[in-house]
Amino acid sequence: MTEKYDVIVVGSGPGGYVAAIRAAQHGLRTAVVERDRLGGICLNWGCIPTKALLHGADVAHTLANLRPLGFSASGVEFDMARLVEFSRSVSGRLSDGIGYLMKKNGIDVVRGSARLLDKGVVAVTAADESVSEYRADHIILATGARPRSVPGVVPDGDRVWTYFEALVPSELPKSLLVIGSGAIGVEFASLYNDLGTDVTLVELAPQIMPVEDAAVAGHVRRQFEKRGIRIHTGASVSELTVGTNDVTVAVRSDDGSIDESTVDRVLVAAGIQGNVEDLGLEELGVEVDRGFVTTDQWCRTTAFGVYAIGDVAGAPCLAHKASHEAVLCVDKLAGADHVRPLDRDYVPGCTYARPQVASLGLTEERARATGRRLQIGQFDLQASGKALAIGEADGFVKTIFDADSGELLGAHMVGPDVTEQIQGFGIARSLEATADDLAEVVFAHPTLSEAMHESVLAALGRPINM
Structure with a gap:
């Protein structure tokens, strides 16, 4: 039966x-x-x-x-x-x-x-x-x-990895080329770089972290390059040859130039x-x-x-x-009467690299494309007492509001523990809090989250600590 x-x-x-x-x-x-x-x-x-x-x-x-x-x-x-x-x-x-x-x-x-x-x-x-x-x-x-597969790049579980192999390496590779700079690629690039691997990051789009606000992506790129991570944007792997002990990779840029290198491993992280x-x-x-x-x-x-x-x-x-x-x-x-559909634009995205990235809503580019009048505020963590105190002051918080209604259109954060803070903006959005509402919230001091408040104040044209 x-x-x-x-x-x-x-x-x-x-x-x-x-x-x-x-x-x-x-x-x-x-x-x-x-x-x-x-x-x-x-x-x-x-x-x-x-x-x-x-x-x-x-x-x-x-x-x-x-x-x-x-x-x-x-x-x-x-x-x-x-x-x-x-x-x-x-x-x-x-x-x-x-x-x-x-x-x-x-x-x-x-x-x-x-x-x-x-x-x-x-x-x-x-x-x-x-x-x-x-x-x-x-x-x-x-x-x-x-x-997702990449044309001409076939994972073999040994020299050419997917994230499955990258999670359980038998040894730490001396060098690693990562294809794709979404959350998965950026996290593994950051991880292996901090553990001592020489890392190269290749991205087909004009910027790394293509779904993120351009200011955030630019900041992460600068921080990665300071750490010695080589980055190719507007580029793709045109040829890959797997040897016994290494992989030779040719990276073609949009301008037609080719950069060839030999690495221990290649990680395919070009989406799913x-x-x-x-x-x-x-x-x-x-x-x-x-x-x-x-x-x-x-x-x-x-x-x-x-x-x-x-x-x-x-x-x-x-x-x-x-x-x-x-x-x-x-x-x-089940017939519940309290159900609300999900607005996928406002699902927070988090990348747990160093620096961390967290965002929800529209990027500045997408917000401007709506034709609305915007109020945009940004607060640099160099002016945050808590960020300076813990030695992690590279980053910022950026907020985007509709200038007429005060609606929160987007929030973009880069820096220490921002993945633990983005929910504050998510709650504000769910409760339909306006920029004026958020300006009235009392944030504890000293905390990293004060930067969220300062960003809102900056959007309203009345920043205090910058």
Whole structure:
């Protein structure tokens, strides 16, 4: 007899497992289908382990800059294998925690690969190739994404990496060329540079971090170049030759010039593509556009009873966007009356490099393209007492408001711990706070977040500390 559920979730990443828990909270009988480890890419191969490795890079940076604080250290040794072991242990612990949450909420975990056979029917192929069928009124696709390929560059798991190999290197490479300067590429460039690797960053767009405000991207580029990271923008890899012990790479710039170099490893970090293959989507009439499932504001696909959330449903491909979509999707299908659609422009984006970058809303370029009258404020961390006190004063906060309504259109931050502060602007946006409202907020002193307040004041033409 075919097992029957109210909701079947395919994938257990930050979208899938959250959707399952929320469905269970609504009293819906729920199952999750997972072919690998609970937690998906984010927990096992993305967000969490990279942050563990980046913490190690921060320690390396601190050790290299002890003297201004009156300290000196000798005999310090670094073991890459131990750092990798630490990152894997963190992921393992969290994956086990999700297993506990599934049991706590009465959610069945079905192991195997899912395929949609018909309306409301899911076939799951287990590791032993046995096939079981399940039925559900609602099927939520949360299958995530994988690294996008680059023409002429084929990852081999040895000399040419994806982020999977970059997270578990057998040794620290002496040199690394990173293709792509989105969040993944920039984080790995920063990480390996701090650990002592000679890093080159190649980006096809005119600026690194193409989705970020130009001022932020320019600042990060200057900081990276000060650290010795070589950067090629408006450039692509035109030729790549893998040798026994190295890789020879030719980088062609827009002006036709070619820069050739030999490196230990190449990392492909040129974006991701949705996991839409072998799911039976075409047969059910689920529309796929450029490698991602098409959805409406409630995460519904073009097939009745089938939904898609997270990376497989398109940009921004971020864990917190997936989790938010999971809740709104389930609340809507469960008939809740408080659901609001997600404005994807205002999902905060965070890059955990050194310096950190955090942003939400429109860049200055996009805001100007709307034709609105703008008020723009910027506050440099060189004028922040807390930033100076901790020796991390390279950065700024930039805010963009509609001059007529006071609406917050964009917020862009670069500097220490900005990923922990961007939620302040997110809350302000959610509560429809205006520039005048934010100007009245009392910020504690001395804190890094005071720069947020000063940026707002600067937008209003009344800065205090600059």
